[in-house]
Amino acid sequence: xxxxxxxxxxxxxxxxxxxxxxxPYGMPIHYxxxxxxxxxxWLTADPISSINFTPIHALDGTITPQGCAFERHHSGAIxxxxxxxxxxxxxxxxxxxxxxxxxxxxxxxxxxxxxxECAANSGMEWGGAQLNxxxxxxxxxxxxxxxxxxxxxxxxxxxxKPEGSWIYVEGHDASSNGRSxxxxxxxxxxxxxxxxxxxxxxxxxxxxxxxxxxGWEGNLWVKWLRRIGVHDGPMESREETxxxxxxxxxxxxxxxxxxxxxxxxxxxxxxxxxxGHGPGPMVITGLAWSGLGKIARVDVSLDGGVNWxxxxxxxxxxxxxxxxxxxxxxxxxxxxxxQSRAIDETGYVxxxxxxxRAIRGLNSIYHNNGIQTWYVNENxxxxxxxxx
Amino acid sequence: xxxxxxRLALPEExxxxxxxxxxxxxxxxxxxxxxxxxEDYWIEQCAVCHGDFAEGAGAWPPIVGGRGxxxxxxxxxxxxSYWPYLSTVWDYINRSMPFGAAQTxxxxxxxxxxxxxLYSAGLVDDxxxxxxxxxxxxxxxxxxxxxxxxxxxxxxxxxxxxxCMSDCxxxxxxxxxxxxxxxxPEFPVIRFTYSDGSAPASAAEVVEEAEEAxxxxxxxxEEEAVQLAALDPELxxxxxxxxxxxxxxxxxxxxxxxxxxxALNGIVGREAAHSDGFRYSPAFTDAAESGLVWTEETxxxxxxxxxxxxxRNRMSFRGVRSEDERAALxxxxxxxxx
Numbered sequence: 181x182x183x184x185x186x187x188x189x190x191x192x193x194x195x196x197x198x199x200x201x202x203x204p205y206g207m208p209i210h211y212x213x214x215x216x217x218x219x220x221x222w223l224t225a226d227p228i229s230s231i232n233f234t235p236i237h238a239l240d241g242t243i244t245p246q247g248c249a250f251e252r253h254h255s256g257a258i259x260x261x262x263x264x265x266x267x268x269x270x271x272x273x274x275x276x277x278x279x280x281x282x283x284x285x286x287x288x289x290x291x292x293x294x295x296x297e298c299a300a301n302s303g304m305e306w307g308g309a310q311l312n313x314x315x316x317x318x319x320x321x322x323x324x325x326x327x328x329x330x331x332x333x334x335x336x337x338x339x340x341k342p343e344g345s346w347i348y349v350e351g352h353d354a355s356s357n358g359r360s361x362x363x364x365x366x367x368x369x370x371x372x373x374x375x376x377x378x379x380x381x382x383x384x385x386x387x388x389x390x391x392x393x394x395g396w397e398g399n400l401w402v403k404w405l406r407r408i409g410v411h412d413g414p415m416e417s418r419e420e421t422x423x424x425x426x427x428x429x430x431x432x433x434x435x436x437x438x439x440x441x442x443x444x445x446x447x448x449x450x451x452x453x454x455x456g457h458g459p460g461p462m463v464i465t466g467l468a469w470s471g472l473g474k475i476a477r478v479d480v481s482l483d484g485g486v487n488w489x490x491x492x493x494x495x496x497x498x499x500x501x502x503x504x505x506x507x508x509x510x511x512x513x514x515x516x517x518x519q520s521r522a523i524d525e526t527g528y529v530x531x532x533x534x535x536x537r538a539i540r541g542l543n544s545i546y547h548n549n550g551i552q553t554w555y556v557n558e559n560x561x562x563x564x565x566x567x568x
Numbered sequence: 569x570x571x572x573x574x575r576l577a578l579p580e581e582x583x584x585x586x587x588x589x590x591x592x593x594x595x596x597x598x599x600x601x602x603x604x605x606x607e608d609y610w611i612e613q614c615a616v617c618h619g620d621f622a623e624g625a626g627a628w629p630p631i632v633g634g635r636g637x638x639x640x641x642x643x644x645x646x647x648x649s650y651w652p653y654l655s656t657v658w659d660y661i662n663r664s665m666p667f668g669a670a671q672t673x674x675x676x677x678x679x680x681x682x683x684x685x686l687y688s689a690g691l692v693d694d695x696x697x698x699x700x701x702x703x704x705x706x707x708x709x710x711x712x713x714x715x716x717x718x719x720x721x722x723x724x725x726x727x728x729x730x731x732c733m734s735d736c737x738x739x740x741x742x743x744x745x746x747x748x749x750x751x752x753p754e755f756p757v758i759r760f761t762y763s764d765g766s767a768p769a770s771a772a773e774v775v776e777e778a779e780e781a782x783x784x785x786x787x788x789x790e791e792e793a794v795q796l797a798a799l800d801p802e803l804x805x806x807x808x809x810x811x812x813x814x815x816x817x818x819x820x821x822x823x824x825x826x827x828x829x830x831a832l833n834g835i836v837g838r839e840a841a842h843s844d845g846f847r848y849s850p851a852f853t854d855a856a857e858s859g860l861v862w863t864e865e866t867x868x869x870x871x872x873x874x875x876x877x878x879x880r881n882r883m884s885f886r887g888v889r890s891e892d893e894r895a896a897l898x899x900x901x902x903x904x905x906x
Binding site: 219220222225226228229237254255268269270276277283286287308309310311312313315316336337338339348354355356358406407409411413415416418421425429431432434435437438441453456457458479484488521526527528529531535539542555565566568 | 569570571572573574575576577581582585586588589590591617626627628638639641643645647650651652653655656659660663664667668670671713714715716717718719722723724726727728729731732733734735736737738739740741742743744745746747749751752753755756757758759760762764766816827828
């Protein structure tokens with residue numbers, strides 16, 4: 181029978197819509213209200229020192245809109261104006277300096293796309309399949325275009341003394357979240373950012389200024405950056421000793437595991453994004469990234485890793501940035517075990533969870549980049565499973 | 569070559585912000601504090617989250633214990649069992665604790681609290697005093713428990729192999745499913761309409777589910793509406809703004825739960841220490857037993873000087889000086905009467 185949405189004049193085809201300025205700063209149309217960050221309450225003691233998850237299952241392309249990019253705070257997101265903002269460089273420098281926000285805008289500027297992934301992303305999955313949805317298993321990541329000033333430029337203004345081999349970065353917030361970074365990395369590709377995706381950072385991402393540490397764990401990306409200290413060694417702060425160290429089976433722990441290694445996940449189909457149609461053409465898609473450089477290739481398996489096919493990269497891979505992949509597939513309506521496997525330009529191949537557990541055991545919390553499996557049943561419903 | 573942007577930092581400015589302490593003790597300010605004083609500060613400032621004996625409370629982390637547990641199925645990572653350096657303890661307390669009132673402790677208080685933690689960990693005796701002079705003599709048990717990232721040596725050779733493309737393994741079986749554990753928050757499933765009629769759900773259902781998920785609880789009962797009408801809306805609004813300083817520890821409104829402090833819905837008119845399931849300090853329980861009821865007057869006195877009305881209670885909060893601000897806060901609390 182004819183579709184009434186076509187044969188009958190719809191209200192929106194007859195009446196008037198909203199004029200300009202109805203929403204001076206636009207929000208997504210209300211039909212997209214379900215595309216939001218979500219929290220897993222039992223993970224932390226208090227929402228002020230907690231984390232939420234990017235709805236990666238509902239996004240496409242590579243750029244994460246700021247409004248749904250995951251948040252991680254240690255003492256809550258603070259409100260600070262650009263006028264109030266000060267950045268200090270101290271320690272082993274020729275000239276300890278104070279910058280205002282206005283000062284920063286006078287320094288040579290760069291724009292770069294990078295992913296920011298929490299070291300604990302997928303950390304709940306070490307013991308087995310636990311959270312049911314790509315948002316929850318892999319949503320502690322966002323990928324944005326940052327605009328700001330390189331640390332090389334800033335440190336050059338202060339003049340690093342020869343014995344200055346580390347920097348220590350801290351935030352303005354009550355946690356301050358201090359982290360030590362080797363000078364080599366600081367001078368290589370770190371930057372401070374004041375814009376993301378073209379506009380000012382959101383409060384929850386460190387407005388007005390945050391640190392960007394490409395390819396390295398999100399905890400280093402200090403928000404509301406207050407001070408860069410230049411030192412001759414690491415500070416061994418709370419966030420780099422008691423946290424963000426990886427406990428191994430022998431009771432010792434790896435430290436300074438900064439880089440996020442190659443990882444990928446199929447975002448659709450996935451538990452929140454089932455196949456709603458019957459057999460026939462469909463798009464399997466997901467995200468891949470590596471903290472060691474560019475993504476070279478992504479393979480997809482539909483039978484749990486028995487056979488693999490190489491996916492099509494939907495975007496030009498960027499350095500330490502998220503790449504989108506697509507597999508155009510003819511679904512036969514049979515159950516699938518959907519997996520993806522990222523390979524980066526260094527030749528590193530995303531490992532299976534079994535490979536990781538064999539080396540790291542079950543209590544290392546951080547840096548779980550194992551291959552994810554979604555079981556898709558004949559109704560197209562998807563579920564987080566592990567296979568043996 | 570420099571561009572000459574920025575200005576020289578003044579010594580007072582550097583002193584205010586450059587407070588970091590290194591494992592070798594560089595950066596420590598002069599000061600001292602002993603275990604017994606530390607215990608008093610601990611009970612006042614720390615015990616509400618970390619327990620009277622640093623054993624942890626609720627979901628907040630334990631500070632001591634767990635020595636020898638790092639190879640267990642469920643290791644207990646504490647200062648005693650896991651942290652490598654005492655400088656980290658001192659620095660973190662100094663700059664980030666207590667939660668919600670960071671950078672309010674005096675230098676000697678930080679030394680004393682650190683000394684109390686060392687005592688609770690069984691690392692010093694009860695007559696111990698910690699100072700900048702003996703600081704580096706103290707070593708934590710797990711200092712040698714860390715080694716540098718060796719993933720490149722240990723893992724890369726195994727992982728960086730040309731990947732297999734076909735017949736890579738035996739057919740798979742499901743060994744674990746997230747739905748068996750069932751700890752995922754509820755979420756709407758995204759579905760679409762298809763022109764071949766194969767759609768099991770219409771797009772409209774998605775929106776419905778999404779709206780359900782974010783739906784507010786039912787409207788307030790009539791009783792509350794009456795009381796709301798009697799409150800000055802401007803005062804309530806001012807109270808909401810002032811509430812910012814309270815919300816770190818207290819929840820108010822729909823779905824309010826006990827967190828660092830008790831949930832405060834309906835506090836005005838109730839006896840003190842009324843929130844079910846909250847672990848009040850002995851000082852608070854005593855006050856309640858001697859008949860303290862939260863009226864506008866008693867709340868005003870408490871907000872002005874928490875330690876004055878109930879000495880040795882655990883609310884680490886300096887008080888609200890402004891009478892107007894206190895009135896606004898009380899009005900705001902009254903606007904959440906259940």
